[in-house]
Amino acid sequence: MAPIIVSIVSQHAEEAAFLWLLRNNAVHAPHYALKDLAKLDERVEAHLDGLRIAGDGGWEICKEGLGQQEPGEVFAAAVLAFESGDKDRISEVLEVGCQSVELSRGVISALGWLPYLQAKPHVDRLLTSDSALHRRIGIAVAAARRQDPGVVLESTLSSTDLWLKARSLKAVGELGRNDLLPVVKSNLNSEDPTSRFWAAWSGALLDEPSAIPVLQRLAEQGAERAESACAMAVRRMPVQAAHHWQRELAGRPETLRMAVQALGVIGDSAGIPWLIEQMAKPKVARVAGESLTMITGIDLAYEDLEGEKPEGFEAGPTENPEDENIEIDPDEDLPWPNPQLVERWWASHRLGFTNGTRYLLGKPMTVDWFNEVLRTGKQRQRTAAAIELSMREPGRPLFNTSAPGFRQQVLLQVR
Template identity: 65%
Template sequence: MIIAAIVTQHAEEAAFLWLLRSNATRQPHYALKDLAKLDGRVEAHVDGLRVAGEPGWELCKAALGNEEAGEVFAASVMAFESGIESRIQAILEAVEKTPELSKGLISAFGWMPFQQAAPHAQRLLVAELPLQRLVGLAAYAVHRQDPGAALKDALSSTDPELRARALKAAGELGKTTFIPAMKAEFAAEDLACRYWAGWSGALLGEPAAIPVLQRLAERGHTKREQACAMALRRMSIDQAQAWLKSLANSPKALRLAMQAAGVIGDPANIPWLIQQMANPAMARVAGESFTYITGIDLAYDDLDTDKPESFEAGPTENPEDENVDMDPDEDLPWPNPQLIEKWWFTHRVQFTNGTRYLCGQPMTIESLNQVLRTGKQRQRTTAAIELAMRQPGTPLFNCSAPGFRQQALLK
């Protein structure tokens, strides 16, 4: 017997937990085991909807009216796993009406095994609407599977969103043969195309991508942090340190500079990072970069402290406060500069200036693979990119894939 209240709970929880896991893939305190545990909860509720059958689908379909990506994710899994055409059309119509909901549909394709997703993705690759082709292309890309001629076609599309996704996919899939197509977009009028051309170009080893990404970072592109990081990874230590110094001299770019120190991984920057920890606005991001280099967990190793009483970040209860942005460092510990300085005085002999470190180890294939297995999500994403750069032509490991699938791949 189907109990409506329980099925409703499955639908609501599947959507809500998907939103949590979507955010968790980019958060500093989630390890792979944590993501896999959360994904297990998502799957349990999705499975409850499967068991419910038609009543489960009807609840998911009704929830599409909320126009939220989590609801689209749950409904999309139900629709495309069933293969029922009316269900599939309901999803496609909802996404076409509100294109930003496509992220929920793409995530659903990533949730399904590729063998199950592939026939639907292939059909979308040849659809008339550019948005549907984009979804089909993304479905292949999140599984790191080659979509064939559809990728080349999308790279020359007149639709900028489809072209941007194709540029990203070419990098994710390690398609070095498409570097000329990326270079052709380095001066694209569409900033998303320019960014993904630069990002993929840098990932695949194209030196001309570096200044493209630098300019995007310095001019405040919405992905300025990612652009900065990718450019730094392709620079020599001397080049990277020179750019870091330039960023640090600009008050508007100080946060970017501290993140850059963690990306570069040179322990020569640690004394400066410790100094910055005295500034409440910058303390936690400086602490994260310290952790990137040394591998020290500030909270676990008792090198953290309480939040300063006078510090406020993100929205306040004041109705006249126009700042509605969430605190970007909410999940980072507050570093204790005095304790960290003592730790560094004792342990600095273990580190060599001019060498790039991640999580306390010089960056090598072996150490990066270890971080991919045991690091936190942001660290794992860094390790995956560094590994792809050292192994040209290989797909980028997807640190946002379902945790249980990642664990199986990393055994």
């Protein structure tokens, strides 16, 4: 093999890692459609190809990148290591990838990236490993690929390793394992908040009523996944009960944002006048616009219903070096709605909606419409459609909207 040009191969490694980070954020972004995700994933794959062509030289550069201890670098190295089947390379990747949950995401994503038949032997070995960390990665990969690990999952649900147990509880819902509902129910009062959340999350997917109050408490307490808990709860509640709880959340400043999001999840146009009122409040204006879109399907930018960012409003880190706020603005990719323009738009469109009916993107929620949204919606909309679809058929595996875009396109027969 001809000598490699180190600078070019290094660039492939850097770009593969960087683009993986972009796609890791894109799968949850409000402005990415499946076609956009697929294009981004094709760029990742192109740089991985550059590393593959470089052979051993490509691996050595990726191996060096592992020293940065970043998930993107772990992803690139893991793809090459698992593709090669080289035990030493795999061991080096796992040694770094098992150091934290964040780093393990790179390993999980790499095994989710490879063709299934190529990944399966590695996943099987991880699932039967003596290491709880290895088994956790194996469960995560199997669940992400919607490949049921069978009795292994049943055993990991009773693990004393909290990370492994929590990931296994999540897998129950993802895989639609109705037979494991008794184990899920037994963990609804777990002392570990992460296990409690995933037990309730899976319980909601599998239509377990006792999961709903657990999700409500997690949301009200401001738990780590409070917004997800809130969304799952209202999806399973009768519309009027969901509205009642949403109003309670709206009455507390600390849960106002969740209340705004909840209306978008409920999908009932009865809440739209209140949503428009929230658009005058900078802290929740953009998420109110997103909830309006979730219900009506309106594209604020396309319909010229955008406003200006309020003067003096700051969210997320600023350019001021003395600013201690380093949290990313969660709404940075959402448009600012103009409340007056939106109100006029709604006045001319409200007769097309019936209060008490749940809508997603302007149409009543039906199985056929969920499948269409999976093909054509933006990522957050697609995720909502996937969850609603699974809830209507408890036991149906949850469609993975975070899977490689090119693989999703094949499954959904989209080009």
